[in-house]
Amino acid sequence: MNPIALITGATSGIGRATALKMAANNYDMIITGRREERLVNLKNAIEKSYTAKVHILSFDIRDKQEVMEAIDSLPEKWKPIGVLINNAGLAVGLDHVQDGEIDDWERMIDTNIKGLLYITRKVAPIMIEKGDGHIINIGSIAGKEVYEKGNVYCATKHAVEALSKAMRIDMLEDNIKVTSISPGLVETEFSVVRFKGDKQKADNTYKGYTPLTGEDVAEVVVFTVNLPAHVNLNNIEITPRAQANSFYKNINP
Numbered sequence: 001m002n003p004i005a006l007i008t009g010a011t012s013g014i015g016r017a018t019a020l021k022m023a024a025n026n027y028d029m030i031i032t033g034r035r036e037e038r039l040v041n042l043k044n045a046i047e048k049s050y051t052a053k054v055h056i057l058s059f060d061i062r063d064k065q066e067v068m069e070a071i072d073s074l075p076e077k078w079k080p081i082g083v084l085i086n087n088a089g090l091a092v093g094l095d096h097v098q099d100g101e102i103d104d105w106e107r108m109i110d111t112n113i114k115g116l117l118y119i120t121r122k123v124a125p126i127m128i129e130k131g132d133g134h135i136i137n138i139g140s141i142a143g144k145e146v147y148e149k150g151n152v153y154c155a156t157k158h159a160v161e162a163l164s165k166a167m168r169i170d171m172l173e174d175n176i177k178v179t180s181i182s183p184g185l186v187e188t189e190f191s192v193v194r195f196k197g198d199k200q201k202a203d204n205t206y207k208g209y210t211p212l213t214g215e216d217v218a219e220v221v222v223f224t225v226n227l228p229a230h231v232n233l234n235n236i237e238i239t240p241r242a243q244a245n246s247f248y249k250n251i252n253p
Contacts, residue, residue: 002052005225006030006081008061008119009088011038013188014138017214018085020045021222023052030078032057032070032119033088061088061115062107071122080130083225084123086116087138089160091153091194105152112156116163124167127176134177134225134232137164138217141184141237145246157182168234177232179224184239185249186212208251209242 005022009015011033019031023046031039036058043054055078059066089112093104120135127133142150143157164180171178191202217238224233242250 001077002026002028003082004028004030004078004080005083005085006032006119006123007085007087008032008115010042011035012214013190014183014186014214014217015085015087016042017218018087018221019054021215021218022083022225023050023054025222025226026052027083027225028053028055030055030057030074030081032059032061034058034060061119062110064114064118067115067118068122071119079126081123081126082130082132083134083136084120084127085136085138085221086119086160088115089138089140089156091142091150091190092196094149094194096149097151100152108152108156112153113159113163116160120167124171124176128171128174131175133175134179135167135171136179136181136221136224137167139164139180139182141182141239141246143180143182144237147246150246164235179233180235181217181220181224182235182237183212183217184237184243184246186214186217188214209249210240212238212240 005027007015007019007029010019010031019029019042022029031042031054033039039056039058043056046052046054057070059070061067092107093101137160139160140157142154143161146154161180164178168178187206191205192199195201220236220238
């Protein structure tokens with residue numbers, strides 16, 4: 001078999017694009033997400049175009065028991081995971097903290113922090129036993145700077161940043177690479193989810209400039225995993241040309 005990568009949140013956006021790029025680079029993949037039909041469609045698309053093999057695990061990453069059972073269910077040939085891409089994440093709502101919806105907060109915390117921890121807790125020991133592995137955490141520039149109304153989302157991505165640093169320290173002697181990739185504005189389903197299905201609001205987020213695409217971020221992921229074994233990129237921040245940071249964008253009328 002080819003080297004094996006596990007990608008969470010592979011049903012759309014960065015996760016889906018990364019699965020396709022990894023397949024083109026001769027990785028077999030375990031793809032995960034809640035929407036099984038989309039996972040099946042992605043598996044079919046990959047296996048039609050590439051020699052890569054795909055294994056589907058459909059579960060909710062917020063559910064600790066589902067995560068544990070999913071990884072435990074892997075056939076032996078799929079267990080030697082070499083790359084874990086913690087991509088599953090979301091923003092919900094855009095309110096001042098005093099007006100925030102607690103259900104939105106819990107959804108972000110459960111997905112962006114707890115889900116990442118659950119899957120890492122199951123996969124990292126597999127890598128340690130092998131004596132080799134690479135964990136890539138998809139963060140955000142929201143993990144670098146806090147912006148108005150970003151409060152809890154920014155907090156979760158700051159947590160991803162801290163956890164990436166902690167993982168790198170904790171697994172240093174186990175020969176595990178850890179990379180944090182922090183994209184700026186990427187046009188995926190992200191804003192549709194944030195605005196709870198309001199497509200017009202989501203589209204307005206990207207008006208007047210060219211945002212990143214899922215494929216742009218996927219290119220960075222693949223570049224990172226294909227570096228020589230002794231090289232680790234600790235932290236990568238990527239924005240569209242028109243974005244300087246969380247606050248400044250060059251928007252054309």
